[in-house]
Amino acid sequence: xxxxFAVISDIVLVVLVIVGAIWLFASGFYGGxxxxxxxxLPLSVDGSRILLILTAVGIVVGLLFAxxxxxxxxxxxxxxxxxxxxDRVVHWAIAIGFILAFASAVWILRWFxxxxxxxxxxxxxxxxxxxxxxIVTAAAMFATSSRVRGQDALFxxxxxxxxxxxxxxxxxGVYGESGAFGMRMPKSWQPGAQATLAxxxxxxxxxxxxxxxxxxxxxxxxxxxxxxxxxATGLIKSAHYFFEMPSDLIYWTSWVHDVxxxxxxxFVGLHLAAILLVPRNWPGIRSMIFGxxxxxxxxxxxxxxxxxxxxxxxxxxxxxxxxxxxxxxx
Amino acid sequence: MPxxxxxxxxxxxxxxxxxxxxxxxxxxxxxVVGGLAxxxxxxxxxxxxxxxxTTVAAQELSTRVVVADPSLCVGCLACEVNCxxxxxxxxxxxxARIRILTDPQVKLRTEVAAFLPARAGNTPQTCRQCPVPWCxxxxxxxxxxxxxxxxxxxxxxxxxxxxxxxxxxxxxxxNGTLALRAQTISSKRVMYDPxxxxxxxxxxxxxxxxxxxxVERCPVNVAIKAGYIKSDHLALDLKASTEEQWKxxx
Amino acid sequence: xxxxxxxxxxxxxxxxxxxxxxxARIVAGGTDLLGIxxxxxxxxxxxxxxxxxxxxxxxSEEGGxxxxxxxxRLADIAAFPVVAKQAPALAQAAALVASPQIRNMGxxxxxxxxxxxxxxxxxxxxxxxYKRNGSFCYAVFGASDVHAIFDGAACFAVQPSDTxxxxxxxxANIVVAGQEGQRVVGVDNFFxxxxxxxxxETVLAPNELIVEVxxxxxxxxxxxxxxxxxxxxxxxxxxxSVAAMVIGSPISSVxxxxxxxxxxPHRATEAETFLIGKRLQPDVIAxxxxxxxxxxxxxxxxxxxxxxxxxxxxQxxxRLAA
Numbered sequence: 075x076x077x078x079f080a081v082i083s084d085i086v087l088v089v090l091v092i093v094g095a096i097w098l099f100a101s102g103f104y105g106g107x108x109x110x111x112x113x114x115l116p117l118s119v120d121g122s123r124i125l126l127i128l129t130a131v132g133i134v135v136g137l138l139f140a141x142x143x144x145x146x147x148x149x150x151x152x153x154x155x156x157x158x159x160x161d162r163v164v165h166w167a168i169a170i171g172f173i174l175a176f177a178s179a180v181w182i183l184r185w186f187x188x189x190x191x192x193x194x195x196x197x198x199x200x201x202x203x204x205x206x207x208x209i210v211t212a213a214a215m216f217a218t219s220s221r222v223r224g225q226d227a228l229f230x231x232x233x234x235x236x237x238x239x240x241x242x243x244x245x246x247g248v249y250g251e252s253g254a255f256g257m258r259m260p261k262s263w264q265p266g267a268q269a270t271l272a273x274x275x276x277x278x279x280x281x282x283x284x285x286x287x288x289x290x291x292x293x294x295x296x297x298x299x300x301x302x303x304x305x306a307t308g309l310i311k312s313a314h315y316f317f318e319m320p321s322d323l324i325y326w327t328s329w330v331h332d333v334x335x336x337x338x339x340x341f342v343g344l345h346l347a348a349i350l351l352v353p354r355n356w357p358g359i360r361s362m363i364f365g366x367x368x369x370x371x372x373x374x375x376x377x378x379x380x381x382x383x384x385x386x387x388x389x390x391x392x393x394x395x396x397x398x399x400x401x402x403x404x
Numbered sequence: 405m406p407x408x409x410x411x412x413x414x415x416x417x418x419x420x421x422x423x424x425x426x427x428x429x430x431x432x433x434x435x436v437v438g439g440l441a442x443x444x445x446x447x448x449x450x451x452x453x454x455x456x457x458t459t460v461a462a463q464e465l466s467t468r469v470v471v472a473d474p475s476l477c478v479g480c481l482a483c484e485v486n487c488x489x490x491x492x493x494x495x496x497x498x499x500a501r502i503r504i505l506t507d508p509q510v511k512l513r514t515e516v517a518a519f520l521p522a523r524a525g526n527t528p529q530t531c532r533q534c535p536v537p538w539c540x541x542x543x544x545x546x547x548x549x550x551x552x553x554x555x556x557x558x559x560x561x562x563x564x565x566x567x568x569x570x571x572x573x574x575x576x577x578x579n580g581t582l583a584l585r586a587q588t589i590s591s592k593r594v595m596y597d598p599x600x601x602x603x604x605x606x607x608x609x610x611x612x613x614x615x616x617x618x619v620e621r622c623p624v625n626v627a628i629k630a631g632y633i634k635s636d637h638l639a640l641d642l643k644a645s646t647e648e649q650w651k652x653x654x
Numbered sequence: 655x656x657x658x659x660x661x662x663x664x665x666x667x668x669x670x671x672x673x674x675x676x677x678a679r680i681v682a683g684g685t686d687l688l689g690i691x692x693x694x695x696x697x698x699x700x701x702x703x704x705x706x707x708x709x710x711x712x713x714s715e716e717g718g719x720x721x722x723x724x725x726x727r728l729a730d731i732a733a734f735p736v737v738a739k740q741a742p743a744l745a746q747a748a749a750l751v752a753s754p755q756i757r758n759m760g761x762x763x764x765x766x767x768x769x770x771x772x773x774x775x776x777x778x779x780x781x782x783x784y785k786r787n788g789s790f791c792y793a794v795f796g797a798s799d800v801h802a803i804f805d806g807a808a809c810f811a812v813q814p815s816d817t818x819x820x821x822x823x824x825x826a827n828i829v830v831a832g833q834e835g836q837r838v839v840g841v842d843n844f845f846x847x848x849x850x851x852x853x854x855e856t857v858l859a860p861n862e863l864i865v866e867v868x869x870x871x872x873x874x875x876x877x878x879x880x881x882x883x884x885x886x887x888x889x890x891x892x893x894x895s896v897a898a899m900v901i902g903s904p905i906s907s908v909x910x911x912x913x914x915x916x917x918x919p920h921r922a923t924e925a926e927t928f929l930i931g932k933r934l935q936p937d938v939i940a941x942x943x944x945x946x947x948x949x950x951x952x953x954x955x956x957x958x959x960x961x962x963x964x965x966x967x968x969q970x971x972x973r974l975a976a
Binding site: 111114115179184195321324327332 | 545567568569601
């Protein structure tokens, strides 16, 4: 699916990145000489160097992984593998990285009345860089392997917007199923609400695929864009300790980095809210930890995907005659 | 969530998933959807644009800056000592944020040389309160701030975690020999204080009635204001900062 | 004079405790304190008398060092043969302090811890002064005859103690007693400039006191000298002074300290470095004297101190050469 120019430019970029990483590693670590009495400055500089190296590492690992043979989605014993080990590693690396970065930031900025001493700052600062390192490496891996494999199923199409918004209203119980905290809208209100939304072109999709419209529109895409901007601007900031760069560029890059980091926090909050507060989404949590979800849950939540799986593996997927379950959370 | 390893579904299957909606004019929906998205984005952005607004405003606000005339400076170091003492008295770092460097090229104006001929060769230097505050954007906390009222670039030392990024980005140095005991200095105009583990810079004595203490207590200024030294300007003064002014600052 | 409380300490620890209130001051000989109190220079609510502490008045050789208690009278330091023999500069300095009456009452500790003689500091009625917690120094543009030509910073008062200059040349150590017990401070670290804290001249905290001065073994019996220049032969504070200790010929070690020219005893380090490995011949002495005053930055009316001190250095080194 990629054109020759894109391939060549990708290869050139990757080579540059890897050469740069080797140079950064070989040029040694902070030897500030007379100014070694600033406890965090070496960490700022060395941390930046390491982040740049980790990006290269992530790209290399992503490339290696992209070259591996892929497994077909399997249905076994009534369960479907939704997320492979690679998928889960990438997800949790970013998630844990985010938690470490956020927690260390909250503490070092003394939010919520937290107090810190001088002694603990270097540790918190280090944890912050570790979190950033996890995010950078995993994001680089994921972006590289997805790009190379041409995987774009998580990107939304225009037709996903209506169903995505509908599902958000569904979390309030508009469509009869339970929503956040298991809440439901009173039955007499539902038809009216549904009709109003339908007039605006907002209707649920009766046959959602493997990835819900709401995931594609409101979760993955905003977070992916934000993370790309955060990482890219962060790498530019990191680079300015080692390469001459225009001050204007650093100035505006820092500003963009700050704003997108804050927006990322907001969207992660929404992501966590959707996952944790809506019982319908809990099978997703299980699948992101163990990789699998029950075929029942697939039928309930991703009917379109269930159809595809049935077409491919008719013998493995449960057939009619097995009592249908209600929606999880009912 | 990351695009999951989903090799079993060929791309064309995904692409040709039947459109559940009947084909209808999409313009109204797109308008609503786009509007909602825009409103949502704007709301999120507005809620998180504090720093951005301050930063943008900082670029446009003219700031105040301490300006010195070396030809009026006798190197008495009252500015350094008072700066250090006052900041310590309000709980901030005792590092002197204005420094007098020696420069044999600098001559004393005759009005001052008449009193103190042997004390020429001093240049007071301090933070230039740059119109574009280079130290600010990389500060990971709210340590470095811009006072919206005056444009004063200052460090809220309680929030400073001494990461050193402001020092790296500050474009101006203290570089040379100090008047104080002829010590050499090589640092940026935002300086590390190892005693308090924070960074310190000229903050125009923010919070002090009467403004910068160095301007108030400079004995040459006192003599000029009392008429003993004839001069149309002060040795140390607080002026508005402009691009041209900034280029002339020591 | 304001009412104040007079207390007698019977031990060093008790003295520290008594001093740990606001505006408490030490009285030993009282030759500086009384003037400060009468002129209202520093608020004084309590006076802590150290003369009632036994065992602080002695001159002894111990542990290879010459140890002098802080309450030892200057007259005794001037008169005791062991001091003249082992640390001549100190004996000469003590002998030149003030006048016989003051030397009979004044103590070594008091001489080291005395306040400055700057006439603006001493004139509370008319002059603002940093050392009286003020915000201006008149010496910068005013009458600066007695003020510093080195290391002034906001305040230009000089360290007036003659014994401090001699002890600086002798490399002495000063034992200080405070809240956490006793500690030993080298003489060159004991005195601080106004850039460190213009309300003090020494490292002493408000509740601390000097208990002993020690001259190390390496300085004992070495050639040393103290010279003082003052308007009158007696009573006046130094306008410039020099203390020097020289070991070996060619010189292997030298300490050259200038007094009354800086807020602390001023070590002429460039001259010292120059002298190492040389013999005290006239041309060497002359060059050392030039180096000793290099970098001096006089004020309006104390430029004379440059030549004065240069001449004193020449005289001092010439005496040591003999």
